[in-house]
Amino acid sequence: MDQPTWAEGVDLSRPSPARVYDYLLGGRHNFASDRALAEQMLAVEPDARRWAAANRSFLGRAVEHLLDAGVRQFIDLGAGIPTVGNVHDIALGATSDARVVYVDVDKVAVTHSRHLVSDVSDRVGVVQADLRRPEAVLGDPVTQRLIDFRRPVGILMVAVLHFVPDSDDPRGVLAVYRDAVPPGSGLVISHMTHPAEMTEDVERTVKTYSSSAAPLTFRSKSEIEELFTGWWLTDPGVVGVLQWHPSSPGSVGPDIPGLVGVATKL
Numbered sequence: 001m002d003q004p005t006w007a008e009g010v011d012l013s014r015p016s017p018a019r020v021y022d023y024l025l026g027g028r029h030n031f032a033s034d035r036a037l038a039e040q041m042l043a044v045e046p047d048a049r050r051w052a053a054a055n056r057s058f059l060g061r062a063v064e065h066l067l068d069a070g071v072r073q074f075i076d077l078g079a080g081i082p083t084v085g086n087v088h089d090i091a092l093g094a095t096s097d098a099r100v101v102y103v104d105v106d107k108v109a110v111t112h113s114r115h116l117v118s119d120v121s122d123r124v125g126v127v128q129a130d131l132r133r134p135e136a137v138l139g140d141p142v143t144q145r146l147i148d149f150r151r152p153v154g155i156l157m158v159a160v161l162h163f164v165p166d167s168d169d170p171r172g173v174l175a176v177y178r179d180a181v182p183p184g185s186g187l188v189i190s191h192m193t194h195p196a197e198m199t200e201d202v203e204r205t206v207k208t209y210s211s212s213a214a215p216l217t218f219r220s221k222s223e224i225e226e227l228f229t230g231w232w233l234t235d236p237g238v239v240g241v242l243q244w245h246p247s248s249p250g251s252v253g254p255d256i257p258g259l260v261g262v263a264t265k266l
C-alpha cells in the first residue's frame, strides 16, 4: 500500500504494537509489516488472537466495574486503536456525561482514534504522548479540557506497561498519575507475564517482536502487585485475565500469560 498522507513520517515497514494488536483483534487499521509479524506470532502461538480478545474483554469489564463505582472520567494510556469494545462506547453508553481521553505514542493509532471519536469530541479526546512523561499527558490541553481532576478518574494501563522497562521507572511514573487524581479514582492494569513454557519457538517470537516492534518486559505476579503501590487492590487482587470477574463462569477457558488487577485510591 502507498504511504497514506496522514501517516507522513511514519516508517510503515516497521510493525507497531498498536497495529499488530489491531490485526490480532480482527481490525483493519494495520499494514503489511504488522500483519507479517502477527502471522509470525500466530504460527508459533495460534492462541494469540484469543489472548488479545481476552485482554480486550477484561478492559471492558474493568471499565464497567469503575462505572459502577461512580467513576465517570477515564484516561486510557496506551489505548491503541479504539475499535471493538472501546472505552468511550462503554462509558458513554452508561452515562452521557462520561469523559474519555485516549493516549498513545503511535501516530497511526492516534490518527485513527481521532477519526473514530470525531462525532463525540466534546466528551472524548485523543492525545499523542508517551505515558512515561506523565506531566505532558496530564498537562495536555485535551486532558485539561476534558478531565476534572477534583473528581474520580479511572487510569487505564491495559497491555502497555510491559513496554516500559524498569530502567524507565514505571513505579515513579505511576506515582505521578496516582498523585494527580483524587480518592475514589481507579487504576486498571493488565500486564504480560512469562509464558508457562518458554519454548525455543516462543522465545524466538518474543525476540523478533522485541527487536522489530517494541522491547517487552515480562513481570512476575509480585512485581505487578508492586505497580499498585499506594492503591487499594479490589477483589480478587492480581489474577489471570480470565479469572478477573468473568462475565459468566463458562467464559473461563485455558489461561493466558497475562495478569490483571483493579485498584481504588482511598
Ligand SMILES: C[S@@+](CC[C@H](N)C(=O)[O-])C[C@H]1O[C@@H](n2cnc3c(N)ncnc32)[C@H](O)[C@@H]1O
Binding pocket: 017, 018, 019, 021, 055, 056, 059, 077, 078, 079, 080, 081, 103, 104, 105, 106, 109, 129, 130, 131, 132, 157, 158, 159, 160, 163
Ligand atoms: C497491546 S496495545 C494495547 C491497547 C489497549 N490498551 C488494549 O488493551 O486493548 C499497546 C499500546 O500501547 C502503546 N504504547 C506502547 N508504549 C507506549 C508509551 N510509552 N506511551 C504511550 N503508549 C504506548 C502502543 O502504541 C499500543 O497502542
